[in-house]
Amino acid sequence: MKVGFARTCTLTLSLVLLLTGCWDTKDINKHYLPAVMGIGKGDSQKYKVILQIPIANEKTQILEKEAESISKAIDLIRTDSEKSIDLVHLRLMLIDIQLAQDGIGDIINFAVRANDISIKGLVSIVDGDFDKTLYHQISPTPEVSSYDFFSEEAGWTPNQSILRIWEAYRNQESLSEDMGIPMLKDGKQTLFTFKGTAVMRKDRLVGSLNQEETLLYNLFKGKYTGGTIEVAKNTSVLIEHAKVNHHTKWTEQGPFLQTDIQLNVVVTESPHGKSADIIEKDLSEKLSKQFDQTWKKIHSLKADALGIGLIFRPQSKEEKIKEWKTVWFPKLVQKIDVKVNILNEIYFKEKSSKQNEGDMLKRGTKL
Template sequence: MNTISLKRAVNLMLTFSICLLTLFLTGCWDRVEINDLALVMATGLDKANDNNIELSVQLAIPKAMGGGQGMVGGHGGDKPTIVEKATGKTIFEAMSRLQEKVSRRIFWGHNEVIIIGEKLAREGIQRHIDFFTRHPSPRERSFVFVAKGKAIDTLKVIPDLERSSAEITRELANFKIGMSVTLKELVQMLIGNTRAAALPWIEVEREPENKMGLRVNGTAVFKKDKMVGRINDKVTRGVLWLRNEIKLSAVTFEPKGAEGQISFNLLRSHTELIPKIENGKWKITAKVVTEDDVVENETKLNLMNPKIVKEIEKQLEQEIDDRILMTVKLVQEEMEADIFGFADAFYRHYPDQWSKVKDQWDEKFPEVEVDIKSNAYIRRPGMSTSPQGIPENEVKGK
């Protein structure tokens, strides 16, 4: 075969290969334009009549969500979101009915928040969250809340600083002011050793007049998948200390022998749970190490004096101990739900003993003795080295 014939053969094979490859290019046959989608930003689940569930969704209005001046909180223009609802025996059935009155295909990929109404939470949530973990579209990173009253009322809030209530709840979760729980973490708690869970409690605020906002105000406590009670935000801090999840904390107290308050801001903290079984008694020791800054000093104490600082550190440790013990007593005696992770600690250190009591852990948990050992360190006294507005001769420990 001469050179010309060889080149022709090669070109023919290349042409044939290119034509063959085009058969495997499927193209965008299943594409959906963004203009054809109804983007779900937040989801509400409420108890409906006849054992049905009410599904409410907060849908973004793309034109209004585009930003621009005057769009904050939906004031000065069109509302950035709308709320639609439907009922059904399951979430998917309710979604199908919802789709009948929404002109665009409902898309769950942008859902950031799942809010569960109080009544539904008390009856049980396990069968309802199955949809969000089984369906391929919803995010497992969505934050989960329990709402006082109905979840749909939370979705309808139009805030001043953000474009939607979905953004408010997401940012509150990211700040970790209280509990911050994703859908994935909720499922892990429900299938864990204790099958107890804790979710942030959110409320609609109606102050000042004619204004509405949202506030995380404590924690909803679940035993298995049913809500058994609620703890306030102060007690929630104790839960976060024990779970080693404390990120933001303000502690204020009046030092002994002084007039006025001192406020501390948490820098960082670490908690270690140490289980022990001895003579048939189950005990947990929580070792807490915390570092704090002084952010306000109303007393006449000079916080540059090492002896004074050492004494205040001891009092700060006692304040932390008291808060945690108050939380333990309330949860053990009134709710009997291990939301602290004690069961996991015993399971890791004493697997054989744990296997004998795991089926009766609800009865064993309230009997566990809890000892708190805190070590607090004041790292910085603040920008001022001495109390402000006080004559120098009145400052103590200068």
């Protein structure tokens, strides 16, 4: 009985082992692990695929092929390379602006469909010389820098937009949201220069936001840590906390959105004698105006890059959601109010702008 059981177990185990295909696994040093993939327009074929392969303590290896499809191009690279190519560590997909203008749907679909590409990878558009940007090297391991460029633990600031592959896929398929993709070109002192945010309608590039507009775009989306806003000459503030409240309403003309933004800021730089009151007032006026302009720009492009459709989604019927991008978004009326609170003085807010800090502190202690 026991012997029979043991025999069955051994047999089952050996059959299971046949299923694993473990002899197909290749060790890590037999792989090229590209970190950056550039997809551009080919000279003779549809796509040109450039892979940046980091090698420790050495120069990055760059492999390039052209083909009618991305996977064919990768296959051609694989054929010529001495190691297997595994896209599991792909962190950044750089797409040529020319392709973006024609639509990036196919590329994003490929990235999501490919089993080995992580959908957490980042997407961005090269606005400039594509080849030069891809072959641009500055530090011994540019792949790590290119990843760090967007990493919130490293080089990211609220002036840069950020988009992952899965977000791109979601937004291009979504009925109620479009996307903004960061735009880069090769830098002089740094690896990249941030050019702004590309506004996409569905999967097509229709316009762009500059750096300051990108900060507002990020603020609206709730990504603001460490953003600096210049209020006027010599005056700038650091955003500590931002709270965005939306009030939606369907009127007869169409959707109406009232957005209240409450900013807690710290003054980092201001000329002597300029009171907090004035800075607050200046800042809220300036931001309201800027938001209004940015909003109008995005609205005129008919691309819902801010994702306002999502805010309306809970109270909209299905037909309305389906028509959101074509009918309702162009009809949308939005009002943005910005309130600013300066945190430098915490509870000791001065009432009159004449008093200086010392007086104010004394008053604070008397209270």
